[in-house]
Amino acid sequence: MECNHLEHGDLLMSGALLDSFVDLHRSQLELSGVPRVFYPILFDKLQKQIFDAGEYFGIIEVENDEGETVQRKVRVTSECNILKDDPSMIFLIDHAYTYRINTIRNELEQLSELVERLSRLMFISSDEENKINAIIEHMWKFNHTYTLAVDGGDAEDREPYWYIRDEFGSAVEHCDQATVRMAPFLSMIDGQMYTLLWLIKDIECNGSVSVDYVCGAQDELIRRAKLVPWTADDLSDDIDYQQTEPNEQYFNTGRQSEKLPSSETYSMVDLTKLNRTINVLTDVELVRDNLADKRFQLVEDLSHADIIFTRKHFKDFKNLCENTQQFINQYPFENIINIKDLLAIICRRTSSSIDKETLQSYPLWLPTTFNLTYELPKFISYFQHREKKNLDNHWIVKPFNLARSIDTHVTKNLNSIIRLAESGPKIVCKYIDKPLLFHREESGLVKFDIRYIVLLRSLEPLKVYVYEKFWLRFANKPYSLDNNYDDYQVHFTVMNYRYAQNLKKITCEEFVPLFDEQQQNLKWADVQENIFSMIHQVFERATMRKPPCGMLPCHRSRAVYAVDLMLGQTGQPYLLEMNFMPDIERACSYYPTFMDDIFRTLFLDESNSNVIDISSK
Numbered sequence: 001m002e003c004n005h006l007e008h009g010d011l012l013m014s015g016a017l018l019d020s021f022v023d024l025h026r027s028q029l030e031l032s033g034v035p036r037v038f039y040p041i042l043f044d045k046l047q048k049q050i051f052d053a054g055e056y057f058g059i060i061e062v063e064n065d066e067g068e069t070v071q072r073k074v075r076v077t078s079e080c081n082i083l084k085d086d087p088s089m090i091f092l093i094d095h096a097y098t099y100r101i102n103t104i105r106n107e108l109e110q111l112s113e114l115v116e117r118l119s120r121l122m123f124i125s126s127d128e129e130n131k132i133n134a135i136i137e138h139m140w141k142f143n144h145t146y147t148l149a150v151d152g153g154d155a156e157d158r159e160p161y162w163y164i165r166d167e168f169g170s171a172v173e174h175c176d177q178a179t180v181r182m183a184p185f186l187s188m189i190d191g192q193m194y195t196l197l198w199l200i201k202d203i204e205c206n207g208s209v210s211v212d213y214v215c216g217a218q219d220e221l222i223r224r225a226k227l228v229p230w231t232a233d234d235l236s237d238d239i240d241y242q243q244t245e246p247n248e249q250y251f252n253t254g255r256q257s258e259k260l261p262s263s264e265t266y267s268m269v270d271l272t273k274l275n276r277t278i279n280v281l282t283d284v285e286l287v288r289d290n291l292a293d294k295r296f297q298l299v300e301d302l303s304h305a306d307i308i309f310t311r312k313h314f315k316d317f318k319n320l321c322e323n324t325q326q327f328i329n330q331y332p333f334e335n336i337i338n339i340k341d342l343l344a345i346i347c348r349r350t351s352s353s354i355d356k357e358t359l360q361s362y363p364l365w366l367p368t369t370f371n372l373t374y375e376l377p378k379f380i381s382y383f384q385h386r387e388k389k390n391l392d393n394h395w396i397v398k399p400f401n402l403a404r405s406i407d408t409h410v411t412k413n414l415n416s417i418i419r420l421a422e423s424g425p426k427i428v429c430k431y432i433d434k435p436l437l438f439h440r441e442e443s444g445l446v447k448f449d450i451r452y453i454v455l456l457r458s459l460e461p462l463k464v465y466v467y468e469k470f471w472l473r474f475a476n477k478p479y480s481l482d483n484n485y486d487d488y489q490v491h492f493t494v495m496n497y498r499y500a501q502n503l504k505k506i507t508c509e510e511f512v513p514l515f516d517e518q519q520q521n522l523k524w525a526d527v528q529e530n531i532f533s534m535i536h537q538v539f540e541r542a543t544m545r546k547p548p549c550g551m552l553p554c555h556r557s558r559a560v561y562a563v564d565l566m567l568g569q570t571g572q573p574y575l576l577e578m579n580f581m582p583d584i585e586r587a588c589s590y591y592p593t594f595m596d597d598i599f600r601t602l603f604l605d606e607s608n609s610n611v612i613d614i615s616s617k
């Protein structure tokens with residue numbers, strides 16, 4: 001029998017229309033690797049909304065002994081072989097559901113028909129008590145992700161979308177030697193997302209339609225790790241979870257390198273000996289408005305500046321040190337403390353191994369952290385070892401360098417951790433499952449985090465100070481691990497962007513007596529000592545290796561960082577992150593001398609009662 005696959009391809013469309021379709025979608029088509037031969041039919045099918053996969057393929061259902069469907073597969077049902085060179089062998093697949101991780105529960109609670117559909121699609125048995133929980137657990141075997149590139153707009157717009165293909169698309173099984181490829185596609189014709197499926201091999205009648213679920217992963221071990229959501233493979237015997245420090249190249253990846261002075265012989269400058277007012281050039285409004293000490297004055301011209309205090313990342317330390325007498329509010333290679341994955345690496349220096357018996361990692365103050373791009377097999381092995389020892393396995397998955405808790409998720413589902421890495425580079429940190437809680441009058445015992453402003457005057461010798469006043473951020477709802485992990489107001493303490501109406505504001509002066517009263521076995525003064533010792537250790541470790549693996553002790557650098565931390569039930573501090581150019585608006589409004597205190601400490605080396613020297617902690 002002769003098969004005519006070109007029946008949609010009357011191809012009478014004007015070449016010009018096709019050209020503009022291809023122009024509009026070129027980057028998507030090329031990035032997904034859709035062969036050109038399919039472009040005309042794809043255009044035709046999108047325009048006419050032709051969903052004709054059913055003419056060539058059929059779904060077969062696999063049942064268990066109880067007659068329940070436990071798997072679906074797709075087979076070729078047309079009477080003749082279908083050929084990869086046939087230009088019509090590209091198909092549109094609809095999406096059953098598109099969502100963001102943090103809104104899925106609320107949405108499903110409103111959409112009972114969708115819950116039923118997804119339950120059938122994911123083989124969730126009819127007697128499963130809470131179908132929404134089951135969907136949220138099982139969806140990691142079915143969902144896929146994309147992020148829309150947005151210019152401007154809110155940072156929250158960068159939160160990725162996840163979607164579940166329709167019954168047909170979801171039934172295509174995995175195979176290392178796949179016969180088709182699939183990719184998401186945003187059609188500009190109607191603004192809709194589709195999945196495209198196209199042949200990469202000829203398939204005979206009854207042949208299997210299969211796709212590589214981890215397409216793009218070449219390395220055998222990485223493939224094995226990424227396939228765990230579907231294979232439930234145990235890596236714990238084969239993969240050593242001990243972490244080793246990556247090489248220099250890792251530290252250089254994805255960063256613009258700074259230009260450094262060629263030797264340390266550039267001139268030292270002492271601003272206290274200038275015998276004139278010190279000129280400050282700044283693009284930071286708060287510095288302009290709050291620097292009141294008359295020994296400093298603002299200037300607009302770079303050539304007149306003694307101090308450059310800028311929000312922008314500064315790169316040319318060579319010129320600064322060799323050709324000027326100026327200071328800058330940044331250190332070369334400070335990205336190693338400001339980017340979350342690098343911070344974890346440098347903090348592990350001197351205490352790199354995980355105890356085999358207890359699985360405790362060191363230093364104690366760093367939540368165990370793995371990079372999900374480079375250390376996925378190690379992480380899976382570690383997770384599985386913890387599981388076997390019945391140790392707590394709650395984790396928090398975070399993007400390396402987005403703030404405001406965007407695309408950050410708390411989970412104990414290994415599959416979700418593995419798959420979350422697909423929506424952008426991420427680390428996974430051990431979730432502090434037993435945090436110290438604060439009694440918030442109107443809500444009960446809530447989680448909180450603490451922010452200290454750290455002033456780094458010099459790395460060699462280490463001269464580091466902490467602003468005596470610190471800042472607190474509280475969760476809105478009482479803490480519980482039985483709660484849904486997607487309840488932001490329970491597990492997160494960053495409330496000034498979302499749910500801000502409940503924001504708890506309390507100064508450190510009010511907090512300390514309340515802390516001592518609430519924590520019978522702890523004293524704030526002792527806890528604070530441990531925090532200072534932790535901060536001190538971070539800087540020690542940050543200079544143990546030379547750039548690009550360490551910060552450079554530049555004499556013309558001074559810096560202000562914000563250290564975010566939490567406390568465990570025992571009072572143990574845990575480092576969360578260190579920010580460059582932190583938001584100091586609250587500091588300036590609560591403490592009018594804040595900006596002067598900072599400038600005096602950093603640039604005049606004056607001791608100051610609002611600033612604590614932790615150089616020798």
Ligand SMILES: Nc1ncnc2c1ncn2[C@@H]1O[C@H](COP(=O)(O)OP(=O)(O)OP(=O)(O)O)[C@@H](O)[C@H]1O
Nearest residue numbers: 367403404405406429430431432449492493494576
């Ligand atoms: N290991 C952890 N255990 C428990 N909770 C955590 C952990 N890490 C982060 N969190 C919670 O998530 C919040 C955000 O984490 P983190 O500060 O690392 O991310 P961010 O998005 O960079 O936030 P920020 O707005 O502070 O820049 C913390 O304030 C804390 O409430």
